[in-house]
Amino acid sequence: MLVDVMVPAYGDGAHLRETVASVLAQGDPSWRLTVVDDGVAVGRDPGLGPWLAGLGDERVRYLANPVRLGINRNFQRCAELSSAELVVILGADDRLLPDFVARVRRLAEQYPAAAFLHTGARIVDEAGHPTTPLVDRVKARTSIRVRDSAEVGGERLAASLLRGNWMYFPSVVFRRAALVEHGFRPGFDIVLDLDLYLRILRGGGTAVLCERPGIEYRRHSASLSSARADDGSRFIEERAFFTEAAAELTAHGWPRAARAARWHLTSRLHVLCKLPGLLVAGNLGGARTMLRGALSTVPAGLPDGAGPGEGVHTR
Missing domain, CATH: 3.90.550.10 (Spore Coat Polysaccharide Biosynthesis Protein SpsA; Chain A)
Incomplete structure (x- = not known):
C-alpha cells in the first residue's frame, strides 16, 4: 500500500x-x-x-x-x-x-x-x-x-x-x-x-x-493563520463558515454539533487573546474587526438552555 x-x-x-x-x-x-x-x-x-x-x-x-x-x-x-x-x-x-x-x-x-x-x-x-x-x-x-x-x-x-x-x-x-x-x-x-x-x-x-x-x-509567526489573525480576516472567514455549518448540521440532525458551530468558542477566545497585542501595536482596524466577531450575537436557533458549557478548545 x-x-x-x-x-x-x-x-x-x-x-x-x-x-x-x-x-x-x-x-x-x-x-x-x-x-x-x-x-x-x-x-x-x-x-x-x-x-x-x-x-x-x-x-x-x-x-x-x-x-x-x-x-x-x-x-x-x-x-x-x-x-x-x-x-x-x-x-x-x-x-x-x-x-x-x-x-x-x-x-x-x-x-x-x-x-x-x-x-x-x-x-x-x-x-x-x-x-x-x-x-x-x-x-x-x-x-x-x-x-x-x-x-x-x-x-x-x-x-x-x-x-x-x-x-x-x-x-x-x-x-x-x-x-x-x-x-x-x-x-x-x-x-x-x-x-x-x-x-x-x-x-x-x-x-x-x-x-x-x-x-x-x-509553529511560527510567519504562518498564514498568524498573518490572517492579525488583520482580522481569519475571523471573518471562520464566522461565515460556522454560521453555514450550524445550519447544515441542524438539517442533518446533529444538534450538539450544530450548537458547537453556533458558539464557535475557539474563534471567539482566539479573538480575545489577540486583542491586547493588536492594541499595543496600534492596529486599531484589525482590533475592531476582531472585536465585532467576538461580541456578535449568537445566531438564532439555539435550543433553550444551550450555552458554552460543553467545553472550550483553543486553536
Missing part, C-alpha cells in the same frame, strides 16, 4: 528542505513525494526543482503551477494529482517522524473502513526545537483521548472538532477516494481542513485517532 506525500509549496527554503529530508528518511520505502510549487509563476526562487531532481530519487516529483493558485486551489491540485490509496498533504515546513509511513500503512490495514487517520503531532518552533504554546497545551488536554488507536466518527467527532479543531492537518492521512470525493471547497483558506472533515463525517466516514504523534508540526 503506497502513501502519496503531497507538499503544497511556495518556493524554496530551508524548512522545505527539512520537510523533504524527513520523507527521504522514512524507514518504510513505500512512499512517493510530490512537491507542487505555487511560487514560480510570481517570481519565487526557481531553484527548488533542480535541487529535487539532484536528489536522484525516482520517487520524488516536482511540479510548478503555471499561474499562482493560492492556498485552497493548490491543496485541491495536490489532491487531484495524487494516485496512491493513502494521501497526506504535508506542510512545507513540517517534518515526518521516521516511522510515519510504516505506522499509517499498518493502521490503514487495521481499520480498512476509515476515511482518514490522524496521528497527532509533536510541536516545534521556527528553529525546530520542541515547544509547548498555550494553544497546543489546551489541545492536548481537550481532544478526544484514545488508548493506542480507535475509530471514531459521527456527531461525537464533529462536535468535538467544532468546539476546537485539534487535528493537525499535516498529520492527517486520507483514503484517496474520500479526499477526492469531497475535496477542498473554494473560498476557505483557514478552515479548509475543518470543512473537509465535517463533510466526510456527514457522509458517513470515520476517522482513526492515534495516541502517538506521527509528525513534527512547526
Whole structure:
C-alpha cells in the first residue's frame, strides 16, 4: 500500500528542505513525494526543482503551477494529482517522524473502513526545537483521548472538532477516494481542513485517532493563520463558515454539533487573546474587526438552555 506525500509549496527554503529530508528518511520505502510549487509563476526562487531532481530519487516529483493558485486551489491540485490509496498533504515546513509511513500503512490495514487517520503531532518552533504554546497545551488536554488507536466518527467527532479543531492537518492521512470525493471547497483558506472533515463525517466516514504523534508540526509567526489573525480576516472567514455549518448540521440532525458551530468558542477566545497585542501595536482596524466577531450575537436557533458549557478548545 503506497502513501502519496503531497507538499503544497511556495518556493524554496530551508524548512522545505527539512520537510523533504524527513520523507527521504522514512524507514518504510513505500512512499512517493510530490512537491507542487505555487511560487514560480510570481517570481519565487526557481531553484527548488533542480535541487529535487539532484536528489536522484525516482520517487520524488516536482511540479510548478503555471499561474499562482493560492492556498485552497493548490491543496485541491495536490489532491487531484495524487494516485496512491493513502494521501497526506504535508506542510512545507513540517517534518515526518521516521516511522510515519510504516505506522499509517499498518493502521490503514487495521481499520480498512476509515476515511482518514490522524496521528497527532509533536510541536516545534521556527528553529525546530520542541515547544509547548498555550494553544497546543489546551489541545492536548481537550481532544478526544484514545488508548493506542480507535475509530471514531459521527456527531461525537464533529462536535468535538467544532468546539476546537485539534487535528493537525499535516498529520492527517486520507483514503484517496474520500479526499477526492469531497475535496477542498473554494473560498476557505483557514478552515479548509475543518470543512473537509465535517463533510466526510456527514457522509458517513470515520476517522482513526492515534495516541502517538506521527509528525513534527512547526509553529511560527510567519504562518498564514498568524498573518490572517492579525488583520482580522481569519475571523471573518471562520464566522461565515460556522454560521453555514450550524445550519447544515441542524438539517442533518446533529444538534450538539450544530450548537458547537453556533458558539464557535475557539474563534471567539482566539479573538480575545489577540486583542491586547493588536492594541499595543496600534492596529486599531484589525482590533475592531476582531472585536465585532467576538461580541456578535449568537445566531438564532439555539435550543433553550444551550450555552458554552460543553467545553472550550483553543486553536
